[in-house]
Amino acid sequence: MLYKIAHILRDKLSWLWDIIEWFNGVIFNLRYGKKIRGFSFKTIPDGYEIAPINKIPTSDLVTFFNNQPEDAFMYFRPHGFDTKSIRLLQRNKAFLGYVLKDKKKGTIAGYCFNRCFSHGQGFRGRMVDVDYRGKGLGTAMNKILNEVGFGIGLRLFESVSKDNVASYRSALSASNVKVVKELPHNELYLEILPD
Numbered sequence: 434m435l436y437k438i439a440h441i442l443r444d445k446l447s448w449l450w451d452i453i454e455w456f457n458g459v460i461f462n463l464r465y466g467k468k469i470r471g472f473s474f475k476t477i478p479d480g481y482e483i484a485p486i487n488k489i490p491t492s493d494l495v496t497f498f499n500n501q502p503e504d505a506f507m508y509f510r511p512h513g514f515d516t517k518s519i520r521l522l523q524r525n526k527a528f529l530g531y532v533l534k535d536k537k538k539g540t541i542a543g544y545c546f547n548r549c550f551s552h553g554q555g556f557r558g559r560m561v562d563v564d565y566r567g568k569g570l571g572t573a574m575n576k577i578l579n580e581v582g583f584g585i586g587l588r589l590f591e592s593v594s595k596d597n598v599a600s601y602r603s604a605l606s607a608s609n610v611k612v613v614k615e616l617p618h619n620e621l622y623l624e625i626l627p628d
Protein backbone atom coordinates (compact mmCIF):
# COMPACT_ATOMS: atom_id res chain seq x y z
CA MET A 434 0.00 0.00 0.00
CA LEU A 435 2.71 2.44 1.08
CA TYR A 436 4.70 1.47 -2.01
CA LYS A 437 1.71 2.14 -4.27
CA ILE A 438 0.98 5.54 -2.69
CA ALA A 439 4.66 6.52 -2.94
CA HIS A 440 4.69 5.70 -6.67
CA ILE A 441 1.50 7.65 -7.36
CA LEU A 442 2.80 10.70 -5.48
CA ARG A 443 6.21 10.55 -7.14
CA ASP A 444 4.81 10.21 -10.66
CA LYS A 445 1.75 12.48 -10.49
CA LEU A 446 2.35 15.02 -7.69
CA SER A 447 6.10 15.52 -7.67
CA TRP A 448 5.98 18.82 -5.66
CA LEU A 449 4.08 17.06 -2.86
CA TRP A 450 6.46 14.11 -3.06
CA ASP A 451 9.45 16.50 -2.63
CA ILE A 452 7.89 18.01 0.54
CA ILE A 453 7.07 14.58 1.98
CA GLU A 454 10.59 13.33 1.16
CA TRP A 455 12.14 16.31 2.92
CA PHE A 456 9.94 15.86 6.00
CA ASN A 457 10.57 12.10 6.03
CA GLY A 458 14.32 12.80 5.88
CA VAL A 459 14.15 15.04 8.94
CA ILE A 460 12.20 12.49 11.01
CA PHE A 461 14.29 9.56 9.76
CA ASN A 462 17.48 11.38 10.75
CA LEU A 463 16.13 12.05 14.23
CA ARG A 464 15.27 8.38 14.63
CA TYR A 465 18.18 6.66 12.86
CA GLY A 466 20.90 9.30 12.31
CA LYS A 467 23.01 8.25 15.30
CA LYS A 468 22.90 4.57 14.30
CA ILE A 469 23.92 5.42 10.72
CA ARG A 470 26.84 7.55 11.89
CA GLY A 471 28.03 4.64 14.09
CA PHE A 472 27.69 2.06 11.29
CA SER A 473 30.59 0.71 9.18
CA PHE A 474 30.51 -1.90 6.39
CA LYS A 475 32.20 -5.29 6.81
CA THR A 476 31.45 -7.04 3.50
CA ILE A 477 33.08 -4.99 0.74
CA PRO A 478 34.05 -6.92 -2.41
CA ASP A 479 37.82 -7.16 -3.03
CA GLY A 480 39.18 -4.38 -5.23
CA TYR A 481 36.31 -2.00 -4.45
CA GLU A 482 35.48 0.66 -1.89
CA ILE A 483 32.11 1.96 -0.74
CA ALA A 484 31.27 5.64 -0.53
CA PRO A 485 27.98 7.30 0.42
CA ILE A 486 26.59 9.31 -2.50
CA ASN A 487 26.89 12.60 -0.60
CA LYS A 488 30.70 12.15 -0.72
CA ILE A 489 30.69 11.79 -4.54
CA PRO A 490 30.57 14.75 -6.95
CA THR A 491 27.07 15.02 -8.40
CA SER A 492 28.53 15.18 -11.91
CA ASP A 493 30.21 11.75 -11.43
CA LEU A 494 26.86 10.20 -10.54
CA VAL A 495 25.10 11.86 -13.48
CA THR A 496 27.89 10.63 -15.78
CA PHE A 497 27.53 7.10 -14.36
CA PHE A 498 23.82 7.04 -15.27
CA ASN A 499 24.43 8.68 -18.66
CA ASN A 500 26.94 5.95 -19.49
CA GLN A 501 24.43 3.13 -19.03
CA PRO A 502 22.56 1.72 -22.02
CA GLU A 503 18.85 2.46 -22.41
CA ASP A 504 17.83 -1.11 -21.48
CA ALA A 505 19.45 -0.68 -18.03
CA PHE A 506 16.51 1.59 -17.16
CA MET A 507 13.79 -0.79 -18.29
CA TYR A 508 13.21 -2.02 -14.71
CA PHE A 509 15.08 0.72 -12.87
CA ARG A 510 13.26 4.05 -12.59
CA PRO A 511 13.42 4.87 -8.87
CA HIS A 512 14.18 8.60 -9.33
CA GLY A 513 15.34 11.17 -11.84
CA PHE A 514 18.91 10.94 -13.12
CA ASP A 515 19.52 14.63 -13.87
CA THR A 516 21.72 16.91 -11.73
CA LYS A 517 18.79 18.43 -9.78
CA SER A 518 17.27 15.05 -8.87
CA ILE A 519 20.63 13.57 -7.84
CA ARG A 520 21.45 16.60 -5.68
CA LEU A 521 18.12 16.24 -3.86
CA LEU A 522 18.92 12.59 -3.14
CA GLN A 523 22.42 13.45 -1.92
CA ARG A 524 20.88 15.83 0.62
CA ASN A 525 18.08 13.48 1.66
CA LYS A 526 18.97 11.89 5.02
CA ALA A 527 16.47 9.05 4.48
CA PHE A 528 17.97 8.06 1.13
CA LEU A 529 20.88 5.78 2.03
CA GLY A 530 22.65 5.74 -1.34
CA TYR A 531 26.11 4.29 -1.97
CA VAL A 532 28.50 3.70 -4.82
CA LEU A 533 31.01 0.91 -5.24
CA LYS A 534 34.19 2.36 -6.69
CA ASP A 535 36.82 0.37 -8.55
CA LYS A 536 39.92 1.08 -6.44
CA LYS A 537 42.36 0.78 -9.34
CA LYS A 538 40.49 2.86 -11.89
CA GLY A 539 38.69 5.19 -9.49
CA THR A 540 35.47 4.75 -11.50
CA ILE A 541 31.97 4.03 -10.21
CA ALA A 542 31.22 0.34 -10.79
CA GLY A 543 27.83 0.22 -9.08
CA TYR A 544 25.18 2.26 -7.36
CA CYS A 545 22.72 1.09 -4.72
CA PHE A 546 20.32 2.49 -2.18
CA ASN A 547 17.86 1.89 0.57
CA ARG A 548 15.11 4.48 0.22
CA CYS A 549 13.98 4.66 3.82
CA PHE A 550 10.81 5.68 5.59
CA SER A 551 10.79 7.02 9.11
CA HIS A 552 8.42 4.32 10.42
CA GLY A 553 11.24 1.79 9.89
CA GLN A 554 11.09 0.45 6.34
CA GLY A 555 13.62 0.60 3.52
CA PHE A 556 13.23 -0.14 -0.20
CA ARG A 557 16.27 -1.52 -2.00
CA GLY A 558 17.49 -0.71 -5.50
CA ARG A 559 20.77 -1.11 -7.41
CA MET A 560 22.46 -0.70 -10.76
CA VAL A 561 25.77 -2.16 -11.89
CA ASP A 562 27.78 -0.37 -14.57
CA VAL A 563 27.38 -2.20 -17.86
CA ASP A 564 31.13 -3.02 -18.00
CA TYR A 565 31.05 -4.57 -14.52
CA ARG A 566 28.01 -6.80 -14.88
CA GLY A 567 28.11 -10.52 -14.26
CA LYS A 568 30.96 -10.28 -11.72
CA GLY A 569 28.80 -10.68 -8.63
CA LEU A 570 28.55 -6.96 -7.81
CA GLY A 571 24.73 -6.93 -7.98
CA THR A 572 24.59 -9.70 -5.37
CA ALA A 573 27.34 -8.00 -3.34
CA MET A 574 25.41 -4.72 -3.30
CA ASN A 575 22.28 -6.50 -2.07
CA LYS A 576 24.35 -7.81 0.84
CA ILE A 577 25.69 -4.31 1.46
CA LEU A 578 22.13 -2.94 1.55
CA ASN A 579 21.06 -5.71 3.93
CA GLU A 580 24.05 -5.05 6.16
CA VAL A 581 23.28 -1.38 6.63
CA GLY A 582 19.48 -1.74 6.58
CA PHE A 583 19.25 -4.56 9.11
CA GLY A 584 22.24 -3.08 10.97
CA ILE A 585 20.25 0.01 11.87
CA GLY A 586 17.05 -1.95 12.52
CA LEU A 587 14.94 -1.51 9.37
CA ARG A 588 12.61 -3.94 7.61
CA LEU A 589 13.66 -4.16 3.95
CA PHE A 590 11.58 -4.55 0.81
CA GLU A 591 11.95 -4.36 -2.94
CA SER A 592 9.96 -4.95 -6.07
CA VAL A 593 11.53 -7.07 -8.74
CA SER A 594 10.37 -8.17 -12.14
CA LYS A 595 10.55 -11.90 -12.83
CA ASP A 596 11.59 -10.87 -16.36
CA ASN A 597 14.69 -9.07 -14.99
CA VAL A 598 16.54 -12.35 -14.49
CA ALA A 599 19.83 -10.94 -13.14
CA SER A 600 18.02 -8.76 -10.63
CA TYR A 601 15.67 -11.53 -9.53
CA ARG A 602 18.49 -14.04 -9.13
CA SER A 603 20.77 -11.61 -7.29
CA ALA A 604 17.89 -10.80 -4.90
CA LEU A 605 17.49 -14.51 -4.17
CA SER A 606 21.24 -15.19 -3.96
CA ALA A 607 21.92 -12.44 -1.45
CA SER A 608 18.98 -12.85 0.87
CA ASN A 609 16.14 -14.88 2.24
CA VAL A 610 13.04 -13.35 0.75
CA LYS A 611 9.30 -13.58 1.29
CA VAL A 612 6.89 -12.78 -1.52
CA VAL A 613 4.52 -10.23 0.01
CA LYS A 614 2.45 -9.75 -3.12
CA GLU A 615 2.34 -10.50 -6.83
CA LEU A 616 2.11 -7.17 -8.66
CA PRO A 617 0.96 -6.48 -12.23
CA HIS A 618 3.47 -6.86 -15.11
CA ASN A 619 5.12 -9.96 -13.67
CA GLU A 620 6.53 -8.03 -10.69
CA LEU A 621 6.94 -9.38 -7.20
CA TYR A 622 6.86 -7.31 -4.05
CA LEU A 623 9.43 -8.93 -1.72
CA GLU A 624 10.29 -8.56 1.91
CA ILE A 625 13.97 -9.27 2.52
CA LEU A 626 14.44 -11.35 5.64
CA PRO A 627 17.49 -11.19 7.90
CA ASP A 628 19.72 -14.32 7.77
Ligand SMILES: CC(C)(COP(=O)(O)OP(=O)(O)OC[C@H]1O[C@@H](n2cnc3c(N)ncnc32)[C@H](O)[C@@H]1OP(=O)(O)O)[C@@H](O)C(=O)NCCC(=O)NCCS
Nearest residue numbers: 509559560561566567568569570571572599600602603606
Ligand atom coordinates in the same frame (compact mmCIF):
# COMPACT_ATOMS: atom_id res chain seq x y z
C1 LIG B 1 20.37 -6.42 -11.93
C2 LIG B 1 21.85 -6.08 -11.86
C3 LIG B 1 22.06 -5.10 -10.71
C4 LIG B 1 22.63 -7.38 -11.59
O1 LIG B 1 23.97 -7.06 -11.39
P1 LIG B 1 25.17 -8.05 -11.77
O2 LIG B 1 26.38 -7.59 -11.02
O3 LIG B 1 25.30 -8.15 -13.23
O4 LIG B 1 24.65 -9.44 -11.19
P2 LIG B 1 25.50 -10.58 -10.52
O5 LIG B 1 26.80 -10.75 -11.25
O6 LIG B 1 25.59 -10.32 -9.05
O7 LIG B 1 24.59 -11.86 -10.80
C5 LIG B 1 23.43 -12.11 -10.06
C6 LIG B 1 22.75 -13.37 -10.57
O8 LIG B 1 22.16 -13.12 -11.85
C7 LIG B 1 22.73 -13.98 -12.83
N1 LIG B 1 22.89 -13.14 -14.02
C8 LIG B 1 23.71 -12.07 -14.17
N2 LIG B 1 23.54 -11.55 -15.40
C9 LIG B 1 22.62 -12.33 -16.03
C10 LIG B 1 22.01 -12.31 -17.31
N3 LIG B 1 22.34 -11.37 -18.21
N4 LIG B 1 21.08 -13.24 -17.61
C11 LIG B 1 20.74 -14.19 -16.71
N5 LIG B 1 21.27 -14.25 -15.46
C12 LIG B 1 22.20 -13.34 -15.14
C13 LIG B 1 24.04 -14.45 -12.27
O9 LIG B 1 24.41 -15.71 -12.78
C14 LIG B 1 23.69 -14.54 -10.80
O10 LIG B 1 22.91 -15.71 -10.56
P3 LIG B 1 23.24 -16.71 -9.35
O11 LIG B 1 23.30 -15.85 -8.12
O12 LIG B 1 22.09 -17.65 -9.36
O13 LIG B 1 24.57 -17.29 -9.68
C15 LIG B 1 22.37 -5.49 -13.20
O14 LIG B 1 22.02 -6.38 -14.24
C16 LIG B 1 21.81 -4.12 -13.52
O15 LIG B 1 22.37 -3.11 -13.07
N6 LIG B 1 20.69 -4.05 -14.28
C17 LIG B 1 20.09 -2.75 -14.65
C18 LIG B 1 19.42 -2.06 -13.47
C19 LIG B 1 18.37 -2.96 -12.83
O16 LIG B 1 17.56 -3.59 -13.49
N7 LIG B 1 18.39 -3.00 -11.50
C20 LIG B 1 17.49 -3.86 -10.74
C21 LIG B 1 16.18 -3.26 -10.48
S1 LIG B 1 16.19 -2.45 -8.90
